[in-house]
Amino acid sequence: MAGIKIAGVSKVYAGGVKAVNSVSIDIADGEFIVLVGPSGCGKSTLLRMVAGLEAISDGEVSIGGRVVNRMEPAERDIAMVFQNYALYPHMTVYQNLAYGLKNRGTPKAEIDARVAEAARMLEITQYLERKPRALSGGQRQRVAMGRAIVRKPAAFLFDEPLSNLDAKLRVSMRGEIKRLQRRLGTTSIYVTHDQLEAMTLADRLVVLNGGRIEQIGSPLEVYHAPASTFVASFIGSPAMNLVSGELHGNRLAIGPAVIELGAEAPASGPVTVGIRAEDLHPAREGEAVLPFAVDYVEELGAQRLVHGQVGDQMLTVALSPEIAIGEQLSLAIDPARLHFFAVDGGKRIGKGSVPAGVAAPVVQPV
Amino acid sequence: MVENRPFLTFLTHAFLILGFAVVALPVYVAIIASTHDIATLMSGPVPLWPGSHLIENYSMILTSASAANGLPNYSHMALNSLIMAVVITIGKISISILSAFAIVYFRFPFRQLAFWIIFVTLMLPVEVRIMPTYKIVADLGMLNSWAGLTIPLIASATATFLFRQFFMTIPDEMLEAARVDGAGPMKFFRDILLPLSRTNIGALCVILFIYGWVQYLWPLLVTTDPGYYTLMMGMKRMVTVQDGVIQWQLVMAGSVLAMLPPILIVIFMQRLFIRGLTETEK
Amino acid sequence: MDTKKTTFDSRLLPYLLLAPQLFITLVFFIWPAAQAVKSSFEREDPFGLSTTFVGLLHYQRLFEDPNYIDALIRTAVFAVSVTALSMVLGLAFAAAVDRLTRTGRVYTTLLVWPYAVAPVVAGVLWWFLFNSTTGLMPFLLQKAGIRWDHDLNGTQAMILIIIAAAWKQVSYNFLFFLAGLQSVPQSLMEAAAIDGSGPVKRFFTISLPLLSPTTFFLFIINVNYTMFDTFPIVDATTVGGPAQATTTLVYKVYQDGYLGLNLGSSSAQSVLLMMIVMVLTFVQFRYVERRVQY
Known part of the structure; x- marks a missing residue:
């Protein structure tokens, strides 16, 4: 050994x-x-x-x-x-x-x-x-x-x-x-x-x-916590959405939508924003809304992948099949689950971590 | 067959049977002639049915007949032919498979040059370099020797290329697995490459045995001692009688015997034979 | 030229493995060939004591020698006749066998064995068959009003060696054509049949064009065979005669050099033959490259 x-x-x-x-x-x-x-x-x-x-x-x-x-x-x-x-x-x-x-x-x-x-x-x-x-x-x-x-x-x-x-x-x-x-x-x-x-x-x-x-x-x-846009797009299926946005103080603008981050942003100016498809959900009362125009839907049984656009940027969302889908959806995301990457070079900005709510890996019997 | 046309099929059979008859004719006549005595043969065209001298002719040729023309005994010549064919076959296969192994599985300076030197042999059949080759064999004192009869013939570009081609089709991982398993070059050659080449070696054996058996010009050049005569040279001696009549019944018996070994090999090892023939010419 | 992705590291071993092949090649192939080239430019005095450089003299003499020119033309006629005869028959047999699914193998066996007959034996067999006193063929030909005697008639002697040489080669061509025909996709034949073409038409419009690479390859191989491998047939039967009527280029090298000991001329002839083989080999390998590509 x-x-x-x-x-x-x-x-x-x-x-x-x-x-x-x-x-x-x-x-x-x-x-x-x-x-x-x-x-x-x-x-x-x-x-x-x-x-x-x-x-x-x-x-x-x-x-x-x-x-x-x-x-x-x-x-x-x-x-x-x-x-x-x-x-x-x-x-x-x-x-x-x-x-x-x-x-x-x-x-x-x-x-x-x-x-x-x-x-x-x-x-x-x-x-x-x-x-x-x-x-x-x-x-x-x-x-x-x-x-x-x-x-x-x-x-x-x-x-x-x-x-x-x-x-x-x-x-x-x-x-x-x-x-x-x-x-x-x-x-x-x-x-x-x-x-x-x-x-x-x-x-x-x-x-x-x-x-x-x-x-x-x-x-x-x-x-x-992918270290770069390359890792973000390579690991995970569907691949992590990468869209361009702009950070300003504690706010993030993606196309027409503005999201309050709840804390000071780790950078300022244009960034690449990474969003996992499953981290998006239909907006609830009082949440910042990403207006989402649906293009088409892939049925996977346990979930459905909805492809569409926020502003003029492509995005894929994984939703439970129980959610009714019209031509327009209002989506929201927990700001803690956003990933930021430098526009230049694609390196991660800010420390990532395994979010709370994800259980520790199952210990394999040896 | 795409569609069924009984008449065309009938014609096909008829054509092939006729074709076979024509192809087999000289051999049939030879077999018939070897069963008659010389008097019958000289009195007109060859009869179409066998005569009664079969045993007499064949026992004559196998025991004493050829001595008359200053030839060694027929079975002695047959043995010489066999030795020559076997040595050439084994020699060609051995040195070719080793060369191919070196060229495919090693990287070394002058590898390309070695390949081209071997390739050049294709362009230099004995027939185009009779005199100087004779001279070098003579200078090396190899006239009238087994070494002289066989060694100059065992270089083989075709066999080398066949093995090279075959080795290239063996996945690289086979070598890598063997290396991880602790096999060095010669162990890999013996344990993996040689067993995998079995079919190709078999096919080459058939082709090269025939090649060695039918050699004519080379033994003619380098042997004057009747002790080294092969069957093929014996054939020539038997038909070049200075005075008197050619003993056709014996010549034909001799021909039949000389044809037999390679023909039997081709018929009974047809698959290896066809494989050898079509693979070596690529 | 490619090797494997990974190779063994050994400095000495590859040379040891190649040594026997290279040794034989250098000593018995390349050295003699170089000697032939060298002595084709030299003249030896009658006692073999000294040599003088004579340039292209031997070549010049050869091309002024009507005997050599005749041998050249004769060899071309011989090669083309044997090639054409054995290829046409080989193709015909192959096309016939290819039609038969069940009995094909039997016919294949019946037709391949002549390949194994030694050229010298093939020569003797046909020589006997056409022998003017005991032969079957002259007897039959006489009934048709033809007098056959290849000991006197040069053309007949040439026909004899053409037949003997072609006979031995039919099986080779047959096998290659058969392999070629069997690799024509069955679906192509079926498509053509649906398009309404019968078996004969299919053969000429589909099989034959698809066989053209095989045909070309066999053409080169057969010319090569006829030029160099038929020496025993000539030597055992006509011995180049009557009156040089069957003296091919190879036979002439043998006669002038080995029997006549005319070293300079024989070397020049050898060099010319080498050039012919080189061209044939070059053409053959150029073609093989193409075949490998598709």
Whole structure:
């Protein structure tokens, strides 16, 4: 068991393209870290540098206190689960699981025991003698997990392991990965471009953009206090509304509407205002009103997403289906739930926090 | 078939049967001729039905016949052909798969150059460099030796390209998984690459065995010692009789025997054969 | 040229892996080829003691030698005849087999084996079939009023080697055409049938145009085959005769160099042949690139 320290790591490709730019992350022992970002943000490159599949241009990676920059992947005491599983097609499931152990000279009896244990944990015992091509996608995924588990490594590295599965299987495998990781307590780094997967799996999220870290934090911190407009629009579905407004003293103007903030605003002048769709509600008596012209409605069952405009700015609102919707709505928002970002650069203005009324995360049984 | 046209289907069958008859004619005639004695053959055109000298002719050719023309025993030549074909097959596959492995899975200075050097062999068949190649083999003292007969033939651009093409289709993650699993280059080659290449190796075996078996010009150039004669050279010697008549019944028996191994391989390993043929020419 | 995203780091190993192939290639291919180029510009004295640089003399002589020009034209005729004959037959067989769903495999087996027959054996078989005393064909031809004797008649000798060479190559063309035909989408055929075109019309208006890449590829391969791989057929049957009537370019290199020991001229001929192969290989690979793209 070991923590991972990534210190000032960069990747520069021939031709000067900087895929990863001076990234530092401290990962505690047993922590589940998810690297998330759009394609090309450098998340896979970073993971592959930790794995030793990609040379580190600058900075240092240490696993369990050992600097591993110059070590072969096999010497780093890590195991990796690949997007396309990368199972050896000519070997049986058993042989796939045993291969890494055999290469390390593990005694036969211990290999048998470890493979049996991993197979039981993943419920693939009855497939041990099959070749990978005789398995379904979900079963292959389990075998790939098994190959990582049997090694009992210091860390698991996951490179978009679920993106080849269909939506339903993805959800159940997601749960299973989380459960296994809790049970084994193995430090994990997980790469995905799917923000929902990132939110549900992570102890801490690392949001990457253009090779740099935008934000590191727990899923709720990142959701409720995004550090930049990039994070705000990337995490959460529907994406956070970003509209332009103007702060003046303790008042905010968005198009025709003016909202009293109840306290002095953290800045003055034009800002980008972030509003979560679910934070808007029909205005009650005495609340500041955002006049909202409805364009169209998406029915999701439990809620409905109403798209429309405030002034000339697009906005999406999540409303309970019980609320009747006409052509015009009067919306209101708790000023504490507004997010402000600098117009220039998109950085967050003012400290954010997980708002009162959001319960602490459910403690997972270990 | 898109629609059913019985008459056209009938014509198709008729055409193919006729085609097969024409294609098979020379072989049929050879088999027939190998069952007659020389007197019957010299007295006019070949009969269309088998004669009664089959066992006599074949036992003659397999035991003693060829000695008359200063040739070694037929089965000795057959053994030489077999050795040559097998050595060339194994040699070509071994050095090609190693070259392809180096070119695909390593990055090193002069990699491009190595690739082009191998490519150039495609443009230099033995036939266009007869004299200088003969000379170098002679200078190296490799005339009349197994080394001289086989080694110069085992460079292979086509086999190298086939393996390279195949390796490129293996997902990169296979190598990465193996590295994480602690496999070094040669372990990866032996445990992963070699087993995955099985079908391609099989297909190449079929094609290259035929290639080695039918070699003619090269053995002709580098061997003068009858001890190294192959069947193909024996065929030529049997039909170039200075005086007297060609023993056609024996020549035909010899031809039938010389054709048999590669034809059987093609028929019984048809799928590998077709795969080998169509893959290597890409 | 591409490698894998990740590669092994090893300085020495790749060179070791390549060593056998490169060694053989350099010693037995490139060095001799370079020697051929060198000696094509030189003349050796009769005792082989000294050589003098003579420039393009050997090439000039070749192109002034009617024998060489004849061999050049003859080789072209030979190559085009064998290619045309074996490709037309190969295509016809492939089109027929492609029509048959159930029995196709049987016919395929019946038609592919000649590929495995050694050229020298193919030559001997046809030579025997056309042999003027014992052969079946002269006997039949005589009934049609044709006197066949390829030992005396040069044209007949040429026809003989064309038939022998084409016979061996039909199966190769057949297999490639069949593969080409089978990759024509069935839906295209069905669409054409609905548009009212019959099987024969479909073959000429849809299958054949779609086969044009295969056809071009086979054309190059067949010309290459006829020029270089038919040496054993000639050597085992006509030995280039009668009166040089079947002396192809390759056979002439062999005669002048290996048998006649005329090093300078034979080297110049080798160099010219190399240039022909280079052009053929270049064209073939240019085309392969295109094929890979779609």
